[in-house]
Structure formats: C-alpha cells, structure tokens
Amino acid sequence: MNLxxxxxxxxxxxxxxxxxxxxxxHYIDGAADxxxxxxxxxxxxxxxxxxxxxxxxxxxxxxxxxxFGKKIDLPLYCAPTALQRLFHYDGERAxxxxxxxxxxxxxxSALSTVSVEEIAxxxxxxxMFQFYFHKDRGLxxxxxxxxxxxxxxxxxxxVDTITGGNRERDLRTGFTxxxxxxxxxxxxxxxxxxxxxxxxTKGKFELPHLQDHVSEGTSTAVSIGNYFSNMLDQSMNWxxxxxxxxxxxxxxxxxxxxxxxxxxxxxDIGCTGIMVxxxxxxxxxxxxxxxxxxAAIVDAVGDKMDVICEGGIQRGTHVLKALSLGAKACSGxxxxxxxxxxxxxxxxxxxxNQYRAEIERDMKLMxxxxxxxxxxxxxxxRKK
Amino acid sequence: xxxxxxxxFEDFxxxxxxxxxxxxxHYIDGGSDxxxxxxxNTEAFNDYDLIPNVLNDVSNIDMSTTVLGEKIDFxxxxxxxxxHRLYHHEGERASARAVEKMGTIFGTSTMGTVSIEExxxxxxxxxSFQLYIHKDRGLxxxxxxRCKKAGFTSLCLTVDTVVAGNRERDRRTGFTxxxxxxxxxxxxxTEKGSSIDKSVIDYINEQFDPAMNWxxxxxxxxxxxxxxxxxxxxxxxxxxxxxDIGCTAVIVxxxxxxxxxxxxxxxxxxAEIVDAVGDKIEVILDGGVRRGTHVLKALSLGAKACSFxxxxxFALAAGGQKGVEKILANMKTEINRDMKLMxxxxxxxxxxxxxxxxxx
Numbered sequence: 001m002n003l004x005x006x007x008x009x010x011x012x013x014x015x016x017x018x019x020x021x022x023x024x025x026h027y028i029d030g031a032a033d034x035x036x037x038x039x040x041x042x043x044x045x046x047x048x049x050x051x052x053x054x055x056x057x058x059x060x061x062x063x064x065x066x067x068f069g070k071k072i073d074l075p076l077y078c079a080p081t082a083l084q085r086l087f088h089y090d091g092e093r094a095x096x097x098x099x100x101x102x103x104x105x106x107x108x109s110a111l112s113t114v115s116v117e118e119i120a121x122x123x124x125x126x127x128m129f130q131f132y133f134h135k136d137r138g139l140x141x142x143x144x145x146x147x148x149x150x151x152x153x154x155x156x157x158x159v160d161t162i163t164g165g166n167r168e169r170d171l172r173t174g175f176t177x178x179x180x181x182x183x184x185x186x187x188x189x190x191x192x193x194x195x196x197x198x199x200x201t202k203g204k205f206e207l208p209h210l211q212d213h214v215s216e217g218t219s220t221a222v223s224i225g226n227y228f229s230n231m232l233d234q235s236m237n238w239x240x241x242x243x244x245x246x247x248x249x250x251x252x253x254x255x256x257x258x259x260x261x262x263x264x265x266x267x268d269i270g271c272t273g274i275m276v277x278x279x280x281x282x283x284x285x286x287x288x289x290x291x292x293x294x295a296a297i298v299d300a301v302g303d304k305m306d307v308i309c310e311g312g313i314q315r316g317t318h319v320l321k322a323l324s325l326g327a328k329a330c331s332g333x334x335x336x337x338x339x340x341x342x343x344x345x346x347x348x349x350x351x352x353n354q355y356r357a358e359i360e361r362d363m364k365l366m367x368x369x370x371x372x373x374x375x376x377x378x379x380x381x382r383k384k
Numbered sequence: 385x386x387x388x389x390x391x392x393f394e395d396f397x398x399x400x401x402x403x404x405x406x407x408x409x410h411y412i413d414g415g416s417d418x419x420x421x422x423x424x425n426t427e428a429f430n431d432y433d434l435i436p437n438v439l440n441d442v443s444n445i446d447m448s449t450t451v452l453g454e455k456i457d458f459x460x461x462x463x464x465x466x467x468h469r470l471y472h473h474e475g476e477r478a479s480a481r482a483v484e485k486m487g488t489i490f491g492t493s494t495m496g497t498v499s500i501e502e503x504x505x506x507x508x509x510x511x512s513f514q515l516y517i518h519k520d521r522g523l524x525x526x527x528x529x530r531c532k533k534a535g536f537t538s539l540c541l542t543v544d545t546v547v548a549g550n551r552e553r554d555r556r557t558g559f560t561x562x563x564x565x566x567x568x569x570x571x572x573x574t575e576k577g578s579s580i581d582k583s584v585i586d587y588i589n590e591q592f593d594p595a596m597n598w599x600x601x602x603x604x605x606x607x608x609x610x611x612x613x614x615x616x617x618x619x620x621x622x623x624x625x626x627x628d629i630g631c632t633a634v635i636v637x638x639x640x641x642x643x644x645x646x647x648x649x650x651x652x653x654x655a656e657i658v659d660a661v662g663d664k665i666e667v668i669l670d671g672g673v674r675r676g677t678h679v680l681k682a683l684s685l686g687a688k689a690c691s692f693x694x695x696x697x698f699a700l701a702a703g704g705q706k707g708v709e710k711i712l713a714n715m716k717t718e719i720n721r722d723m724k725l726m727x728x729x730x731x732x733x734x735x736x737x738x739x740x741x742x743x744x
Contacts, residue, residue: 033392033675033677033718034392034675036430037433040433159438159439160436160438160725162438162442162724162725162727163442163721163724163725164721165721165725166718166721168391168392171391172389172391233443234441234442234443234724235441235442235443236439236441237439237440237441238439240439241439254438254439256438257438258435258436258438259435259436259437261437261737262437262438262439265439283725284434284436284677284722284725284726285675285677286429286430286432286433286434286675286677286678286680286681287433287434287435287436287677287725288433288434288435288740289433292433292742293433293435
C-alpha cells in the first residue's frame with residue numbers, strides 16, 4: 001500500500017497504521033472510554049439524508065467561504081492538533097504548507113512541535129492558534145504575546161480539556177510525549193525502523209511554546225491525559241476566557257462548546273466564533289456528537305457568530321450536511337493526520353485535494369454552485 | 385494479565401474468566417433466556433447524550449450524596465449479591481472490607497456466605513441487608529433481628545425473584561453451589577441452606593415464597609423500622625405503592641437481566657419513574673452500569689445513586705479485596721473526571737438540561 005492507493009479516510013488510516021509505531025498510531029486513532037462518542041461523531045451524519053435539486057447549471061462551483069474575517073477557498077480546514085512531528089518528521093511544516101496550497105485555515109496547537117514564528121515565516125494564508133489555559137500564568141502571557149507578534153489571525157481557546165480524557169489505548173500502549181521506550185513498547189518501535197531513524201535524525205523533538213516554561217512533554221515524558229490533568233488550570237471560568245479574549249483583541253473562538261447556553265455566553269464575552277466539538281471523542285465518552293447538536297446551536301447564535309462543526313468529518317457529503325444545517329465551515333484532525341503520518345506534505349495535499357474534489361462533486365450533484373445555496377431544505381432527518 | 389492491567393469492566397471480566405471455573409464464571413456473566421435484556425441494560429445508556437458545560441471552575445468536585453439515610457463518598461455502590469465465597473476464598477470478608485475503605489454502602493445477601501454478625505464486625509460503614517422472603521416466615525423475623533443487632537443501616541427487599549429466571553448457561557454448565565459451601569445466614573434455619581448441592585434455581589423455587597404480596601412487604605417495612613428499599617421495581621404503579629407502604633427507596637432493576645428476559649432496561653424506564661415518584665422517594669438505578677458516564681446519565685435523569693453487581697463480582701474473582709477496591713476506585717475516578725468534563729461541581733448540578741435522548 002502506498003499514497004497512490006489512498007482514496008479515502010480509511011485508506012489513509014491504513015497507510016498510517018503501517019508507518020507508525022503502534023503507540024503513536026493509537027494515540028491518533030483512539031478516543032475516550034468505549035469510544036462510543038468517537039463513532040457517533042461520524043455515524044450521526046448517516047441519520048440525515050441529502051435531497052438534491054437538478055437542472056441548475058453547475059459547471060462553475062465556488063467553494064469559498066469567510067470565517068473569522070478571512071476568506072478561505074474551502075469550507076474545511078485543518079484543526080489544530082498536538083505533537084505533529086511525532087507523526088511525520090516535517091510535522092506542522094508539512095501541514096501548514098499543504099493548507100496554504102489550498103488556501104484554507106491552518107490551526108497550530110499550543111502543543112505543536114514547530115514554533116509560531118517559523119509557521120508565520122513559512123505560510124501567509126490564514127492561521128489559527130489553539131490555546132491551553134495553563135496554571136503557569138507567565139506561560140499563558142508569553143504564548144499570547146508570541147502568537148500576536150507572529151500575526152496569527154485567530155485565537156481559539158480550548159475549553160473541553162479541563163482534565164484529561166480516559167484514553168485507554170494510551171494506558172495500554174504506554175504512549176507519552178516524548179515517546180518513552182519501555183520493555184513492552186520496544187517491539188512496536190523496533191518494527192518501524194524508518195520512523196525511529198527519522199525521529200532521531202531529522203531534528204530534535206521540541207514543544208517550542210512550552211518548553212521554556214515547563215519540562216513536561218519535552219524532557220519529562222508524560223501522557224497527554226496527564227498533561228491536561230496536571231498542567232492546565234481547572235479553575236478556568238468565564239471571566240478568564242473574557243480576559244483572554246480582550247487580551248488577544250482580535251478574532252477569538254471557544255473550541256469545544258456543546259451547549260446552547262455556553263454558545264450564547266461565548267457571544268456575550270466577545271467571541272466571534274465557536275467550534276462545536278467534543279475533541280474528536282477523546283474527552284467525555286457518551287457526550288453528544290457535534291453534528292447532532294449543530295442545529296440547536298446554529299438556531300441560537302448562528303446569525304451572530306461563526307459556528308464551526310468539528311469532529312467525525314470523513315467525507316465531502318459530511319461537510320455539505322453540516323453546512324446545510326448552518327455551520328460556516330467544518331474542521332477535523334484525523335482527516336489530515338493519517339495522511340501526514342502516511343506521506344508528509346504530499347499526503348496532506350492528497351487528502352485535502354480529495355476532500356476538495358468530493359465537496360465540489362457533491363455540490364454539483366446537489367445542484368448547488370456556492371456554499372450559500374446549501375440550506376435546511378436540502379436535508380431530511382430520517383425517522384428511526 | 386493481572387490487576388494492574390484492569391482499566392475497565394471488560395478487563396476485570398477477562399481476568400475473572402481466567403481465574404474461575406467456567407460454571408462459576410457463567411453464573412455471574414449470564415442472564416436469562418437469550419440475554420436480550422442483559423445486553424439492553426448497558427446499551428440503553430448509548431441512546432442518550434451528555435451535554436457538557438464549559439468554563440465553570442471545576443477545581444473542587446463534591447461527589448458525595450445521601451442514600452438510604454447514609455452519606456456516601458460517591459453515588460455508586462455494589463448491589464447485594466449471593467455467595468461471594470464462590471468467587472474468592474475470602475468471600476464477603478474481602479468485598480465488605482473493600483467497600484468500607486471506598487466509602488460507600490456494602491450490601492450483603494440472604495444468600496451470603498459470611499454471617500450477618502461477622503459482616504457487622506468487619507464493616508463499620510453503611511450496610512444494607514438484602515432480604516428474600518422464604519416460605520418459612522420465622523426465618524424473616526430472625527434475619528431482621530440479627531441485622532439490627534449487627535448494625536446494618538438499611539434493609540432491601542428483593543421483589544423480582546418470585547420464581548427463578550431461565551438461566552440457560554447454568555443448565556448447560558450444570559452450575560450448582562458446591563456441597564461444602566455454607567450459606568451462613570440461613571444455615572441453622574433450613575436444612576436446604578446448609579448443604580445445597582443443587583442449583584440456585586432449584587433453591588429459589590423451593591424456598592422463596594411465590595405468594596409474597598404487598599402486605600408481606602409492608603410487614604417487613606414496619607418490622608425493620610428504618611431505611612428500606614424495594615429492589616426490582618419497574619412499573620410506575622409499583623413505585624407509587626412502595627411510597628404507600630413506607631419505603632425509603634425503590635431500586636429500579638431487572639436483576640441484571642437474570643430474571644425476565646425481554647423486560648425493560650432500568651435506564652430506559654428511569655425517567656418515567658423519577659417523574660412519578662422522584663420527589664417522594666429515593667430512586668436508585670441498578671443494572672448495566674459499566675462506566676462513570678453511565679452513573680452521570682442516570683443522575684442527570686434524576687436517580688439518587690446507582691448500584692452494580694457484575695462489575696465488582698468480576699473484580700472480586702480477579703483479585704479479592706484488592707480487586708474490589710480497584711474497580712470502585714476506577715469508577716470513582718471516572719465519575720470525578722466526567723463531572724469535571726461536564727462542568728459540574730456537585731451532583732445537584734446534574735439535571736435534565738445535561739442530557740438529551742438522541743431520537744427525539
């Protein structure tokens with residue numbers, strides 16, 4: 001199997017599985033508890049049917065949309081995710097450059113392995129930074145200043161990781177950052193020697209936004225669940241979020257909002273958008289899927305802020321369904337991470353190209369020429 | 385595989401399966417008929433979604449609640465189950481110690497293998513005695529008096545075992561309680577109890593009184609004169625009658641899917657019962673609980689607490705006292721984590737606004 005055989009989400013997943021040491025693959029692939037929410041994130045789309053219109057002259061399709069004041073050419077973007085250089089030695093460099101080629105938003109995590117300064121020098125397309133509210137207030141201020149200086153377009157505060165989710169696959173594989181070789185994980189790394197060679201030779205593993213402040217994640221190996229539980233501030237509240245919002249002074253989003261009530265409060269504190277997300281099913285298993293909750297949130301705040309549907313997207317039609325309900329755009333992590341692990345920048349480009357082709361094809365089949373043509377008349381909820 | 389590899393229900397079950405003779409494992413694991421209700425008991429939780437709130441300062445979480453007159457550290461307790469010495473040589477001694485340590489209610493069964501008096505010595509925390517009404521009514525009075533003396537804090541009358549369920553796994557494995565096992569609570573009272581080389585099914589059918597009615601239950605409530613639960617109530621009508629005869633709590637349960645297959649799952653029935661009686665009587669959900677989120681879902685619908693059987697029995701088989709401590713600690717950790725992720729600081733904050741049925 002190689003990149004040329006990858007036609008969809010599952011193909012990229014398969015390729016990633018072959019390339020990555022199993023603890024790292026399962027870190028991407030896994031979710032919380034019994035992974036019920038993770039599965040529902042995608043299966044939710046299957047409870048809704050698209051109803052196409054015909055004979056509408058669909059030779060020219062415009063997929064562009066504007067989120068957080070920035071025009072992007074694709075209503076789907078790369079959500080910020082952590083630790084990308086563990087998946088491919090180019091890490092965020094590869095994903096950033098691929099996102100730039102498609103002129104879509106690139107999200108950079110606080111736990112990224114390439115610095116915001118370097119990302120800013122590499123790409124000039126829209127950029128989002130994802131912020132974790134640490135106990136260490138000096139760290140919080142320093143990160144905020146660096147991202148501002150690097151002229152990122154959007155700041156997204158993650159609010160659904162107040163403590164680490166119960167990722168049992170990580171408990172079993174012993175996954176940590178940085179990776180720690182144990183007697184039981186030795187074999188899984190030894191059978192993927194290319195990964196090991198690249199990890200050791202293509203530049204030191206770093207978390208450039210955090211390592212000057214905390215050793216956890218770089219010189220002290222921790223699981224991501226423990227990082228959240230021990231390093232982030234569990235007393236974080238709406239006042240803190242409001243302060244960060246005004247400290248940033250630009251487009252500001254809350255990532256991980258699931259209730260209508262919280263969506264309204266996000267508006268009150270000055271947010272210009274929210275990501276309806278359950279962190280890819282990696283935090284609270286048994287919680288609602290973003291697509292199931294989307295309509296209620298759009299109805300409440302959709303005319304006043306950008307509502308992004310994040311999680312479970314594996315097909316172009318999923319994007320169309322979310323946009324028809326009123327999402328401004330969609331985002332995802334695994335949808336490009338497997339491709340990154342499989343083939344670096346070329347992999348991410350191939351994945352994004354396929355999503356763009358699918359969305360364009362599906363728009364034509366729906367009889368829609370621009371994103372604003374999609375609305376709830378296109379959808380029927382199938383009664384069970 | 386050992387205890388430290390046990391992260392969830394399935395892990396404990398796997399380890400128990402390795403340790404137990406297969407008839408005993410299947411006695412715990414099995415349900416009745418086609419086990420449709422057994423499976424539904426857990427699946428039912430998946431038709432409901434939790435909706436978290438964010439940015440709510442969750443640095444301090446209080447999971448404590450008061451059930452059956454006793455304050456417990458977290459809203460989950462092991463249901464009373466029979467014959468612990470089948471699963472581990474320390475039997476109820478192991479489970480009673482573990483539960484006291486974890487700060488919740490310990491339940492012991494009429495069919496226990498360690499006496500009421502010894503449990504009273506071992507476990508100084510909240511204790512519930514689970515009563516089966518035998519044909520021999522003198523036995524009931526005797527048991528209640530002994531429980532009072534031994535410091536039991538509540539009584540629980542099981543009402544869903546008037547006859548034994550059709551546990552086909554037991555028929556196939558030929559499960560019987562071994563001849564040397566002693567049912568310590570009833571040894572002096574019935575010949576059948578002391579050397580029961582027979583199936584539990586036969587014991588239930590021979591000894592339990594199928595004529596048991598509301599008057600008998602009311603008699604027990606009065607005789608006990610303390611916190612009292614009816615276990616195995618599934619209809620709204622019966623829940624209301626439980627209030628009338630003076631019960632403190634109803635335990636919504638189908639006996640872990642071991643009695644009437646095809647009957648409703650406790651979680652599916654919970655909202656209806658809470659709506660009818662939840663302000664007048666404690667409603668406890670029993671059955672299918674495998675995860676902290678299951679407890680949160682039940683509490684969001686209005687249950688006061690949850691109880692579970694199979695999980696801690698597998699843990700008992702897997703590791704004795706340490707096993708039971710570990711599964712209770714796991715569940716407590718999960719409930720704590722899930723409360724934080726829900727943005728809830730106290731159990732009171734869990735309500736219907738936090739949960740939604742998916743096929744509305």
